[in-house]
Amino acid sequence: xxxxxxxxxxxxxxxxxxxxxxxxxxxxxxxxxxxxxxxxxxxxxxxxxxxxxxxxxxxxxxxxxxxxxxxxxxxxxxxxxxxxxxxxxxxxxxxxxxxxxxxxxxxxxxxxxxxxxx
Numbered sequence: 688x689x690x691x692x693x694x695x696x697x698x699x700x701x702x703x704x705x706x707x708x709x710x711x712x713x714x715x716x717x718x719x720x721x722x723x724x725x726x727x728x729x730x731x732x733x734x735x736x737x738x739x740x741x742x743x744x745x746x747x748x749x750x751x752x753x754x755x756x757x758x759x760x761x762x763x764x765x766x767x768x769x770x771x772x773x774x775x776x777x778x779x780x781x782x783x784x785x786x787x788x789x790x791x792x793x794x795x796x797x798x799x800x801x802x803x804x805x
Contacts, residue, residue: 713755717775720760724784726794738787739774745783756780 724735739757746753756777763770776784785798 742783
């Protein structure tokens, strides 16, 4: 004789909500950091900070969630035993920062040209 089992399913939502999936997706797109700005020679930390603030403001003005393109992280440097702030960025976020840098040199010009072509 064959027996059947009744399986009860919980009414509580699944552990991975759609917003968690969306957050994971956007976090996977954060492939750049401030270290990638090494392509720009002789740029001060002040210029980088100003460009970052302007880029975040662009997102705010347009109603774009900046956390989808910029994520503050902390990096511990074992050489000098110090904690440094860095930012992970999407390609769009990184491009915004490059466009906000006030000084223009060959490498910035090349990056801007690549942006114009894409």
